Amino acid sequence: MNLPELALTLLISFFSAGIQGAESDPARLEISQRFRTLQPGEVVLISATSNQPLKSLEGKIFQKTFYFYPDSNSTLWSGLIGIDLNIPADLYRLNLQGVTLTGSRFDQVHDLRVSDKEFPTRHVTVEQKYVDPPPEELKRIGQESKRVKELFSTTSPARIWEGPFLLPVPGTTTSGFGRRSIINGKARSPHSGTDLRAKEGTPVKAPNAGLVVLVSNLYFSGNTVIVDHGQGLYSYFAHLSRFATEEGERVVAGQIVGHVGATGRVTGPHLHWTVRLNQSRVDPLSLIAVLSGQDLD
Ligand SMILES: [Zn+2]
Structure with a gap:
């Protein structure tokens, strides 16, 4: 065996040993x-x-x-x-x-x-300006929806949240997630959050740790706070009476970020909480459930 042949033989045995080594204990x-x-x-x-x-x-x-x-x-x-x-x-x-x-x-x-899910339909009456916004508001509405979409499609690689998620207010659900709405007789997009019953002024707590990425008054959702929990997970709180945080603040679970109100397109004071997970619209209560230690059966 000359030198190049020896080198080739050694190379082949080295690679087959490598492959065998990998095959004997593949990751599962x-x-x-x-x-x-x-x-x-x-x-x-x-x-x-x-x-x-x-x-x-x-x-x-x-x-x-x-x-x-x-x-x-x-x-x-x-x-x-x-x-x-x-x-x-x-x-x-x-x-x-x-x-x-x-x-x-x-x-x-x-x-x-x-599997399939049938979401219920609700009929709601609100001020007509929230169904057919006046033309002078269309530009603002378009800019706001673009800004929120851009936020939700930004994925911070680090995970900020940890452990279970908390209910931001102690209230029960008034309007469930996914409910189809007929507003002033017109079909609208499905309800992509959960409405929680709460009195005006009730403190709204961050359900988990995160970075506050939006504190703003938006046409439809009124005073709004968005918290980035990291890795594509976001909380969005709407209709607040006032804010208790500012953009760029790092919040911990349970920290007050605002107060319940009735600003924007609403029929009365309540907390609207939306959760986005990698842009998927999911029920905040299912997020709480899967991360709780409780039995889900
Ligand atoms: Zn709502």
Whole structure:
């Protein structure tokens, strides 16, 4: 065997040993899921336990990428998946893509069967200017909706939230998530938040830690606060009487960000709370449920 041949032989045995080594202990995930139901508007908590520590893990479903975060051993990875309000019932594949500590990439598929949901319809009467806004307000409305859309489509890579989410006010639900609205006789887009019963002036608490990214009076939602909880998760509070925070402030869970009011398109004082998860419109109460320690059955 001459030198180049020897080198080639060594190279081949080195690579086959490398491949065999990888094959003898490929990365594998054991997956469990926690949810109220697998329906539009629900949050699903996916827990993936790996047989070896991982460098990273992410999940692709509904043509979106969802973040996963590790425990201290980097073997248990958790991720929140949002099933948008308008996702049709079907069998969907969650494509998990992981990277091991040695840099090997691997894929694993997990099925999610989303079933149908019928949302109720409500009839509401509000001041006509909120149904057909006067022409001079259209520019403002367009700018505001653009700004909010841009915020929701910005994903801060770091996770700021941790642990369970809290109810921002102690009240019960008055208008559920996803309800179809007929406002002054006209069909409008579905209710993408949850309305909580609360008296004017009730303090509104940040449901989890985050960065305040918007404090502004908007045409439809009145005095509005948006909190970025990180990794594509946002809280949006509308119709506040007054603010107790400012843009750029880092808030902790339970910190007061404003007070309940009746500003914007409303029929009376209440707190409207919207949650966006990677731009998916999901029920805030399902976010609270999946991250609580309580039984979901
Ligand atoms: Zn509402």
